[in-house]
Amino acid sequence: MSATITFRKTKSGEWVAYGPAELIKPGPVVVSKKDGTTVEEVIERVGAPFDVGGQPMVYGYLAPAACVNCDQPGATHHRRDSSGIPGKVCDRCNREPWYMLSFA
Known part of the structure; x- marks a missing residue:
């Protein structure tokens, strides 16, 4: 089985990308979800490596998602x-009615 990058929650409750140090670098990466699907995320910074079974592993800290409506950071609400x-x-755009949103 090939090595993959997955999501993991840190002790402080933050979601990060987790995987082999040679796969996680700043920039875009493909992360495997529990259901088998994948999603592209952007790694903002990489934590210090730690050893797991003789292999160096790292946490990749995710860049905040940008709002598809206003391009500001903090996108957390799914809308159409x-x-x-x-x-x-983002929170501000989430208060707008659906007919005022434009993602294209």
């Missing part, structure tokens, strides 16, 4: 825009 396109929006 006026054309039905799905995306994540």
Whole structure:
């Protein structure tokens, strides 16, 4: 089985990418979810390596998602825009009615 990058929650409760040190670098990476699907995330910084079974592993700290409506950081709400396109929006844009959102 090939090595993969997965999500993991740190002791402080933050979600990070977890995997072999040679696979996790700053920039875009593909992360495998528990259900077998994958998602692309952006690694902002990489933690110090630690040994797991003789292999160096690291946490990749995820960059905050940008709002697809206003491009500001903090996108946490799943919404659809006026054309039905799905995306994540920030708190401010989440207060807007669906017909005022435009993700294209």
